Amino acid sequence: MKNHRFAMSLLAxxxxxxxxxxxxxxSPLAQARSDYSSAQSDLQIASLAPNELRxxxxxxxxxxxxxxxxxxxxxxxxLAYVTxxxxxxxxxxxxxxxxxxxxxxxSAERDRVRLDARTRDADTAQRSAEYSxxxxxxAQRSAEYAxxxxxxSQRNADASxxxxxxSQRSAEASQLSAEASQRQASTERQAANxxxxxxxxxxxxxxxxxSRSRRLEAQLKEMEAKKTERGMVITLSDVLFDTNRAQLxxxxxRDVQKLADFFKQYxxxxxxxxxxxxxxxxxxxxxxxxxxxxxxxxxxxxDKGVGADRITWRGYGEAxxxxxxxxxAGRQQxxxxxxxxxxxxxxxxxx
Numbered sequence: 001m002k003n004h005r006f007a008m009s010l011l012a013x014x015x016x017x018x019x020x021x022x023x024x025x026x027s028p029l030a031q032a033r034s035d036y037s038s039a040q041s042d043l044q045i046a047s048l049a050p051n052e053l054r055x056x057x058x059x060x061x062x063x064x065x066x067x068x069x070x071x072x073x074x075x076x077x078x079l080a081y082v083t084x085x086x087x088x089x090x091x092x093x094x095x096x097x098x099x100x101x102x103x104x105x106x107s108a109e110r111d112r113v114r115l116d117a118r119t120r121d122a123d124t125a126q127r128s129a130e131y132s133x134x135x136x137x138x139a140q141r142s143a144e145y146a147x148x149x150x151x152x153s154q155r156n157a158d159a160s161x162x163x164x165x166x167s168q169r170s171a172e173a174s175q176l177s178a179e180a181s182q183r184q185a186s187t188e189r190q191a192a193n194x195x196x197x198x199x200x201x202x203x204x205x206x207x208x209x210x211s212r213s214r215r216l217e218a219q220l221k222e223m224e225a226k227k228t229e230r231g232m233v234i235t236l237s238d239v240l241f242d243t244n245r246a247q248l249x250x251x252x253x254r255d256v257q258k259l260a261d262f263f264k265q266y267x268x269x270x271x272x273x274x275x276x277x278x279x280x281x282x283x284x285x286x287x288x289x290x291x292x293x294x295x296x297x298x299x300x301x302x303d304k305g306v307g308a309d310r311i312t313w314r315g316y317g318e319a320x321x322x323x324x325x326x327x328x329a330g331r332q333q334x335x336x337x338x339x340x341x342x343x344x345x346x347x348x349x350x351x
Contacts, residue, residue, distance in 0.1 A: 028080035029063055035061050035087045045090050048097040052090035059083040069257030071242040087231030145242060220341070223258055231341055234259065236297065238335035248300060256297060271306070272340040272348045273297050273313035276320060278331035283317060290315030293337050312348075320351070 027235045036056055039045045063079035090244030136149055225232040248256065263271060275294035277286040294313040302309055323330035 028077045028084075029067055032060055032080035032083040032087075034064060035084050037085045039090055040092070041072075042091075044098055046092040046096075048101075049093040052086060056086035056090055057081050059086055095149050125239055148289040207301065220262075223255075223262070225341070230351070231343060234339040234341070236337040236339065240337075241293060244289065246289065246296045248296055252297075253300065256300040257304060260301055261305050263301070263306050267310075267343050268346060269311070270341070270342040270346045270348060271301070271309045273301075273311065274338045274340065274351075275313075275315040276334060276336050276338070277318050277320070278334040279325040280331060281320045287315055287317035290317050297337055297339070310346075 002323050010076045038052060039056065057077060059085045063076055063083055067076045068078055218235070220232050223234050225234045227233075236252060236255060238257065240249055241247065242249065259271075263269060274292035274294075275297075277290050279286075281289075292315070298311050298313045302308055318325075318334070321330075321334045322336070323333040325331050325334060340348055
């Protein structure tokens, strides 16, 4: 133990002396890592000098952190050198403890040999008695072996029966799997047929929609509808009303009948009725006339069976002229009732 403490003192002095002057090396940190890894894998060092090895590991961690933080090579090399010296201390400590254990083990071995010599004669007598016992036990085991052989034969027969039953179940499972595959194939064929029918139905719906669209356009064209930003607009001219009157003439009634027939065919569409006048007369009289003419058309549509919830109406008087009020022809164009047809969703864009 004195020699061990002396060696530890020498190594510690060497570590302290290295603080001012580190040995030159191409890569001290790499050598320290290698030395520590080698010592760490040595079971003798790990078991007999764990504290010294842990101190070396702490020093190596400091060296690694210093290197990763970009500290100066002097600091990194110093920490690496300290690590190497601590690894050397760990090796020396482990060697010293191993020697001490060897001496202790040798003394114990001598004691064991003497004890073995004293007990050998007693063991011989004991073995003779045990031999007789073993002979008896051997006979017993022979009988037991014969019994086990018989039982094994029975188990083999049982296993053969189980394998036969398993083969039967496997065959049944294969049959069920085949039936399931057939059902799956049938299901897939049915799905394919359904998909084909759905495709045909969708194609038919598209064709029907296109047909309805063409029929709608033809009917609107027949009523001289015009496409605007607000939708399709049908204009009832001033000649369909008596002068300064809101009552529809017979020609106007016929036009309203066409409108009613149209809206009955397309119940998803709504209608906005808007009345307009020219600038002749007062604003109040023009507003009143435009309101009455729009309401007159609304009443006619109601009489023809168009639902009241589908009809809105409003008069604008002399607002929103479509021609100049300076000429008779222009004023006649401005005296009108416009029928705005909604989209398929029943929506009409506001003016």
